[in-house]
Amino acid sequence: MNGNQTLTMIKPVAVERNYVGSIIQKITDSGFKICAIKMTQLTKDQAGVFYAVHKDKPFYEDLTTFMSSGTIVAMILEKENAVDDFRKLIGATDPVDAEEGTIRKLYAESKSHNAVHGSDSDENAQIESDFFFSKIERY
Ligand code: GDP
Numbered sequence: 001m002n003g004n005q006t007l008t009m010i011k012p013v014a015v016e017r018n019y020v021g022s023i024i025q026k027i028t029d030s031g032f033k034i035c036a037i038k039m040t041q042l043t044k045d046q047a048g049v050f051y052a053v054h055k056d057k058p059f060y061e062d063l064t065t066f067m068s069s070g071t072i073v074a075m076i077l078e079k080e081n082a083v084d085d086f087r088k089l090i091g092a093t094d095p096v097d098a099e100e101g102t103i104r105k106l107y108a109e110s111k112s113h114n115a116v117h118g119s120d121s122d123e124n125a126q127i128e129s130d131f132f133f134s135k136i137e138r139y
Contacts, residue, residue, distance in 0.1 A: 005035065006082040007128035008090075009117040012070030015039075019107045020073055023116065026103055027077065030089050036076040036133045044068040050131055062112060074132040083125055086118045 010023055028034065042050065047067040054060050079085055091102025094111035098104040108114040119125035129138075 003122045004080055004082050005076055005078050005129065006086045006119045006125045007117075007132070008075050008077055008086065008119075009067075010073040010075075011113065011115055011117065012066065012072060013109055013113045014107055014115040015071045015073060017107075019115065023103055023107060024073075024075075026106075027075075027089070030079075030085075032077040032079045032082070032086065034075055035078050036074075036129070036138045038074045038132060038137070039071055040074065040132075041071050042068045050128070059112065066112060076129050076133060076138060083119055083122055087120070090116050090118045 008027070010020055014020070014023065024034070044064055047064040048055070048060075051060065051063055051067070054063060057063075077086060089103060091098030091104040093104075093114060095104045095108035095114060096111075098108070103116050104114050107116070119128050
């Protein structure tokens with residue numbers, strides 16, 4: 001990966017509320033190309049591995065329970081400056097603090113149920129992409 005890709009998940013509540021189409025439209029309208037896409041449900045252990053960086057945080061238990069509670073949609077997205085531009089597009093972790101027009105402002109319920117994930121570095125984008133997708137699932 002070369003700094004032009006990031007990994008996103010549409011989180012369980014957003015999938016359940018049928019926001020998948022609207023969120024993907026917003027992502028592609030913002031210039032991202034979808035290189036890989038998958039609908040799946042994480043086990044609690046898999047959610048724990050994905051969010052291992054947060055394992056000492058007080059919200060780790062709630063986070064892994066929530067992220068394994070329903071279907072998610074994982075995608076690898078490509079665009080110049082993908083990680084930073086996608087973080088701008090999704091907005092702050094807590095939708096109360098997110099800018100108008102961002103995905104979390106539009107579709108998040110709360111800080112914990114905040115509609116989408118976005119990688120926070122090129123290194124994590126690569127690790128997270130490898131978590132979900134094999135080579136032959138990427139285009
Ligand atoms: P992000 O990079 O903006 O997603 O935020 P973080 O890396 O800080 O946190 C990862 C995820 O943990 C967030 O997207 C939220 O879903 C969840 N989270 C963050 N803070 C809290 C919290 O205080 N309580 C709960 N239950 N979940 C949280």
